[in-house]
Amino acid sequence: xxxxxxxxxxxxxxxxxxxxxxxxxxxxxxxxxxxxxxxxxxxxxxxxxxxxxxxxxxxxxxxxxxxxxxxxxxxxxxxxxxxxxxxxxxxxxxxxxxxxxxxxxxxxxxxxxxxxxxxxxxxxxxxxxxxxxxxxxxxxxxxxxxxxxxxxxxxxxxxxxxxxxxxxxxxxxxxxxxxxxxxxxxxxxxxxxxxxxxxxxxxxxxxxxxxxxxxxxxxxxxxxxxxxxxxxxxxxxxxxxxxxxxxxxxxxxxxxxxxxxxxxxxxxxxxxxxxxxxxxxxxxxxxxxxxxxxxxxxxxxxxxxxxxxxxxxxxxxxxxxxxxxxxxxxxxxxxxxxxxxxxxxxxxxxxxxxxxxxxxxxxxxxxxxxxxxxxxxxxxxxxxxxxxxxxxxxxxxxxxxxxxxxxxxxxxxxxxxxxxxxxxxxxxxxxxxxxxxxxxxxxxxxxxxxxxxxxxxxxxxxxxxxxxxxxxxxxxxxxxxxxxxxxxxxxxx
Amino acid sequence: xxxxxxxxxxxxxxxxxxxxxxxxxxxxxxxxxxxxxxxxxxxxxxxxxxxxxxxxxxxxxxxxxxxxxxxxxxxxxxxxxxxxxxxxxxxxxxxxxxxxxx
Numbered sequence: 375x376x377x378x379x380x381x382x383x384x385x386x387x388x389x390x391x392x393x394x395x396x397x398x399x400x401x402x403x404x405x406x407x408x409x410x411x412x413x414x415x416x417x418x419x420x421x422x423x424x425x426x427x428x429x430x431x432x433x434x435x436x437x438x439x440x441x442x443x444x445x446x447x448x449x450x451x452x453x454x455x456x457x458x459x460x461x462x463x464x465x466x467x468x469x470x471x472x473x474x475x476x477x478x479x480x481x482x483x484x485x486x487x488x489x490x491x492x493x494x495x496x497x498x499x500x501x502x503x504x505x506x507x508x509x510x511x512x513x514x515x516x517x518x519x520x521x522x523x524x525x526x527x528x529x530x531x532x533x534x535x536x537x538x539x540x541x542x543x544x545x546x547x548x549x550x551x552x553x554x555x556x557x558x559x560x561x562x563x564x565x566x567x568x569x570x571x572x573x574x575x576x577x578x579x580x581x582x583x584x585x586x587x588x589x590x591x592x593x594x595x596x597x598x599x600x601x602x603x604x605x606x607x608x609x610x611x612x613x614x615x616x617x618x619x620x621x622x623x624x625x626x627x628x629x630x631x632x633x634x635x636x637x638x639x640x641x642x643x644x645x646x647x648x649x650x651x652x653x654x655x656x657x658x659x660x661x662x663x664x665x666x667x668x669x670x671x672x673x674x675x676x677x678x679x680x681x682x683x684x685x686x687x688x689x690x691x692x693x694x695x696x697x698x699x700x701x702x703x704x705x706x707x708x709x710x711x712x713x714x715x716x717x718x719x720x721x722x723x724x725x726x727x728x729x730x731x732x733x734x735x736x737x738x739x740x741x742x743x744x745x746x747x748x749x750x751x752x753x754x755x756x757x758x759x760x761x762x763x764x765x766x767x768x769x770x771x772x773x774x775x776x777x778x779x780x781x782x783x784x785x786x787x788x789x790x791x792x793x794x795x796x797x798x799x800x801x802x803x804x805x806x807x808x809x810x811x812x813x814x815x816x817x818x819x820x821x822x823x824x825x826x827x828x829x830x831x832x833x834x835x836x837x838x839x840x841x842x843x844x845x846x847x848x849x850x851x852x853x854x855x856x857x858x859x860x861x862x863x864x865x866x867x
Numbered sequence: 868x869x870x871x872x873x874x875x876x877x878x879x880x881x882x883x884x885x886x887x888x889x890x891x892x893x894x895x896x897x898x899x900x901x902x903x904x905x906x907x908x909x910x911x912x913x914x915x916x917x918x919x920x921x922x923x924x925x926x927x928x929x930x931x932x933x934x935x936x937x938x939x940x941x942x943x944x945x946x947x948x949x950x951x952x953x954x955x956x957x958x959x960x961x962x963x964x965x966x967x968x969x
Binding site: 473474475476477570583609612613615676679682683685686697700701702703704705706707710715716717718719720721722723724726727730732735736739740742743744746752753755756757758759760761763765797798801812813814815840 | 872889892902906909923948950951965
């Protein structure tokens, strides 16, 4: 019997069509989770019963000769920021401890309709605020390549689960790089689709003009298969784009860069970039050139201001979005100490202090400041204009090239605790990924090998114009084939 | 523009945001926020040197006024809507006193 946990989603789908049962495949992943979780802590909740019930149902329907969707019976993990009926959704926060949503997110409803057993909910930085998964209220997740190191974030649980063979597929969310950066740190593929390409309905909102759900997998083709399950117009999300989903699976199977114009972003290199990351990246660029791509150096001068703009726009939206956690309708309610018959306002303030972690409070206060009268134009207003400048850089670049290329992150995974005392240092890690969120464009991170200096995974990021997600999968699949990325043998302690 | 922000400012912002921060938290945020604000304040200089024709961008998708037909459709039952409530009574959310005494 083959080890199903080592198979890609495409291989599992083929095996299922060939007589293997989804119950067997799902159980193999549940066993793997039980064996691996003590050293990884990728999951906040495992739903063995629900996953096996879905698997058994798919097996029954297949046995009956029903024609099933491509990924029916292939298990998936879901970031715990995404609403699931029947399973808690905590957003990694004490304020939502034990909360079970009364409705499914659209992406979850689509997973269910496509017959994917949901293994459980994965760990994240609280409300997706962080780049290391160290800001979860429920403990750190460890990087399977070195358990003394962070898996990236905020979708660190989903990334670690896929990298450690606990799940072949996972959903993440990406507001400033939270799918692509943990993808790079754990040596897997992560995609942030075009803004509006995937529904946000039922996803706990962090920064609504930036948030996007996307697939995480060990191969580009697997990510494309999951992308096609979740993407497409949703009338329940008013920012959802009513346009056909790009043919990303076909693109991932094509993987041909001959004649493709690839722009290497001049500003995302040099100072601050780890030598081991830069040399892997340079080798990947060379391999693409050898394969027939036309490599062009392009300049996007406003990208260096992306972090400053992002850390104003995002906290502003955060301070507004998280006002809903008011201790009145759902979530944690605590009474303020030493107050007799407290008012609603006092209960709110006490509950929000007890329920939110440090990073969340930091961003709410920062956003409240940026939006306050007298500072609004100088901070939030200026940041919105920088957003326009970044979008203009992209437009100019895409007049010259088909896709853009950069490292996904300036460094490989750092040690737990290394950056938690300096919030600004952590923010600077997002320099490569943020521009795509600000402009609403799609991006993919593809593993391109291990850094010579740290022995840890390095990712390359491809970016494309809005609704040209298929270009990412085409170029990403070619890149995947051209580089040599070692397979993780066993979780490294 | 300098981004001077005092401990008192942080306390005021936290009260606007309805978070009762502890003294320790006020000390920490009072120390951290100026460094962060110094960094993000760079956007002001960028915008000044970019000229007058830069429109603010609030959103990546240029769509507006997305309406649906005004028809009845399934929603949550009162039981489901109240399931996560800290307290409820007679199909309503039970909340602490909002208005002052008579």
